[in-house]
Amino acid sequence: MTDRITLQVERYRPEQETEPTWQSYEVPLREDWSVLDGLNYVKDHLDGTLSYRWSCRMGICGSCGMTVDGDPTLTCAELLTDHSPGPVQVGPLRNFPVIRDLVVDIDDFMHKLVRVKPWIVREDDDQPVSEGEYLQTPAQMDEYQQYSMCINCMICYAACPVYGLDEQFVGPAAIALAQRYNLDSRDQGARDRLDVLIHPDGVWGCTFVGECTRACPKDVDPAGAIQRYKLTAATESLRSFLLPRGAR
Amino acid sequence: MTQDTYEPRPYRRRISLFWWTERRTYLVFILRELSSVFIAWSAVFLLLLVRAVSQGSDEYAAFLDWAASPWVLVLNVIAVAFVLLHAVTWFDLTARATVVRRGGRRVPTWMIAAGGYVSWALVSVVVAWILVGA
Numbered sequence: 001m002t003d004r005i006t007l008q009v010e011r012y013r014p015e016q017e018t019e020p021t022w023q024s025y026e027v028p029l030r031e032d033w034s035v036l037d038g039l040n041y042v043k044d045h046l047d048g049t050l051s052y053r054w055s056c057r058m059g060i061c062g063s064c065g066m067t068v069d070g071d072p073t074l075t076c077a078e079l080l081t082d083h084s085p086g087p088v089q090v091g092p093l094r095n096f097p098v099i100r101d102l103v104v105d106i107d108d109f110m111h112k113l114v115r116v117k118p119w120i121v122r123e124d125d126d127q128p129v130s131e132g133e134y135l136q137t138p139a140q141m142d143e144y145q146q147y148s149m150c151i152n153c154m155i156c157y158a159a160c161p162v163y164g165l166d167e168q169f170v171g172p173a174a175i176a177l178a179q180r181y182n183l184d185s186r187d188q189g190a191r192d193r194l195d196v197l198i199h200p201d202g203v204w205g206c207t208f209v210g211e212c213t214r215a216c217p218k219d220v221d222p223a224g225a226i227q228r229y230k231l232t233a234a235t236e237s238l239r240s241f242l243l244p245r246g247a248r
Numbered sequence: 249m250t251q252d253t254y255e256p257r258p259y260r261r262r263i264s265l266f267w268w269t270e271r272r273t274y275l276v277f278i279l280r281e282l283s284s285v286f287i288a289w290s291a292v293f294l295l296l297l298v299r300a301v302s303q304g305s306d307e308y309a310a311f312l313d314w315a316a317s318p319w320v321l322v323l324n325v326i327a328v329a330f331v332l333l334h335a336v337t338w339f340d341l342t343a344r345a346t347v348v349r350r351g352g353r354r355v356p357t358w359m360i361a362a363g364g365y366v367s368w369a370l371v372s373v374v375v376a377w378i379l380v381g382a
Contacts, residue, residue, distance in 0.1 A: 014257040070270075097258030105258050139352050161274060164263050208341055209277045227345030 005029040005080055006087035007038050009050065012098050020098065023047075024087065029080055035090060036064050036075040039102075052102035059217060062153030066102050067091040072158035074217045093158040095167075109154055112170050115196050116178035121189025134186040147180035147225055149218040156212035156222050162205055169205040170196065172212035172222030179225040182232075198233045206230075279330075280337045286330035293324070339364040 004026050012020040025046050027038040036054055043050050055061040057076045064075045069089050080088065096104035120134075127134075156172035163169050178197055182190045197203050206226045213223040264270075268278040293315075300311035314320060343361035347354060 012259050014259070019259060094261065097260050099256060099258055105256075142352075142354075161263075161267060161277075164267070207277070207281070208345075209274065210341070210344070211271070211273055213344075214273065221344075224344050224347075227341070228347060231345075 003029055005038070005084060007035075007042065008087045008089045009039070009042070009102070010089075010091035011050070011101050012092075013049075013100065020091075022089075027080075029084060029086075031081055033080045034076050035066075035068055035078045035080060035083075035088060038080055038088070039075065039090065050102075051100045060151060062151035065093050065153045065155045065158065067094055067158065072155045072215050074153060074155065077217055093154060095158050095160070095164040096154070106154060108167060109152075109157060109171070109174070112174045113152070113177065116170070116174050116193050117189055118174075118177040118181060120181060120184065120187045121192055122186075123188045136185055140185040143185070144180045144183040147176045147183070147220055150177055150180070150220045150222075151218055153217065155215050155217060156220075159211040159215035161209055161211070162207055166201075166205065168201040170199075170202050172206075172226065173220075175203060175206075175229060176220050176222035176225040179229055182229075194233070194236060197229055198237070203229045203233055276337070279333060283330040283334040286327040287334055289323070289327050290331055293327075335368070339368070 005028075007025045007027055008022050009025060010020045011017075011023045025038075025042045027033075027041045027046075030037075034057075036057060039050065039052055040054070043052075052064070052066070054064040054076065056063070059074055059077050062074070065072060066075050067073075067090070068075060068078050069083060072093055075090070080086075090102065092098045092102045092104050096106065096108070099105050150173055152173060154173065156176075157163050160169075160172055163171050175197065178193045181187045182193060203226050206223070208223060208227060210223045213221045216222060268274040297311060297315075300307045315324075339361050343357045343364060346360050348360060349355065
C-alpha cells in the first residue's frame with residue numbers, strides 16, 4: 001500500500017470561474033485518516049484557499065457532508081483507506097447551489113425545516129415549570145427515537161432525485177423531523193404540521209426511491225417516515241371528507 | 249472608505265436528463281415506475297380474455313390465436329418480467345413503510361415482507377387450484 005493518496009477536489013471560485021473545476025492534491029494515506037482529515041491536511045499544508053465546512057469530526061454536527069466518489073456522505077466518517085489506491089473525488093453536496101468550492105447554500109433547507117415546526121408544540125402551554133417535565137414511557141420514546149437521530153446533514157437531500165428535480169419538495173429530513181415530533185407523546189402540533197406535509201410539495205412529492213434512507217449516516221430512515229405519514233395523511237383526508245366537522 | 253459588497257454567484261448544477269442511469273437504485277426506481285404501464289397492459293389483457301370467454305367458444309378461440317401471435321407473446325413475456333419486478337419491489341417497499349409492533353417491539357421489516365410473500369404464494373395456490381380444478 002502506498003503511503004500517499006490523491007484527492008481530486010472540486011473547486012468553484014466564483015470570482016475567477018463560471019463553473020467548477022477539478023484540482024488534485026496529494027495527501028498522506030494514514031490508516032485512521034478520514035477524507036475530512038485529508039481535506040484539513042490540504043488546508044493546513046498545501047492550499048489555504050480551499051473552502052469547506054466541518055466542525056465536530058465525529059458524525060454529530062452534520063457539517064461535513066460532501067460527495068465522495070459519487071456518494072453523498074459525511075467526510076469525517078469516510079476513511080481514506082476505503083478509497084485506496086485513489087484518486088478520491090471530493091465534491092460539494094449535490095442538489096444544492098454551490099457558494100464556493102465544497103460549501104453549499106443551505107438556506108432552502110433551513111426555511112423548510114422551520115415550516116414543519118420541528119419542536120414540541122403544546123396547545124396547553126401554560127403548565128408552569130414547577131409542575132415538572134412532561135413524562136414519557138420508554139415505549140412512547142421508542143415511537144420517535146429513530147427519527148430524533150437526524151443531525152440535519154442534508155445528505156438525504158443530496159441523495160434524493162426528487163429534490164434534485166424539484167426544489168419545492170419539502171424533502172426527506174424535514175418530513176422525518178416532522179414525524180419525530182408528530183409521534184412524540186408530549187407533542188400536540190400534528191395538526192399544525194398537516195398543512196405543510198399534505199401539500200403536493202410535501203409527502204406526496206416523494207416517489208419512494210428510498211435513496212435517502214440508504215444514504216443516511218444515522219439510520220434515520222426518512223423514506224419510511226414519509227411513507228408512514230402518507231398513510232396518516234390519507235386517513236386524515238378521508239376523515240375530513242366523511243366525518244362532520246365536530247367529530248374529526 | 250470603500251465597502252466591499254458581497255455578491256454571491258452560486259453555481260447550480262444542471263440535472264442530466266439521464267440522471268436515472270447514474271446509480272443502480274435510480275435505475276431500478278425508474279424501471280419500477282415504468283412497470284405500471286405493463287401492469288395496465290396486463291389488466292387490459294385480462295379484460296379482453298374475460299370478454300372473449302363471455303362471448304362464446306369461437307371468440308375465445310380467436311382470442312387464443314391472437315394471444316399466440318409473436319408480438320403479443322413478446323409483449324407478454326416483457327410484461328411478466330415487469331409485473332414480477334413490480335410485485336417484488338412492492339412487497340419490499342410496503343414492508344419498509346409498515347410499522348407493526350408486537351410485545352412492545354417493532355416487527356422486523358423482513359418478517360413483514362415474508363408475510364407478504366407467503367400471502368402471495370397462498371393466493372396463487374388457491375387461484376391455480378381453482379383453474380386446475382375447473
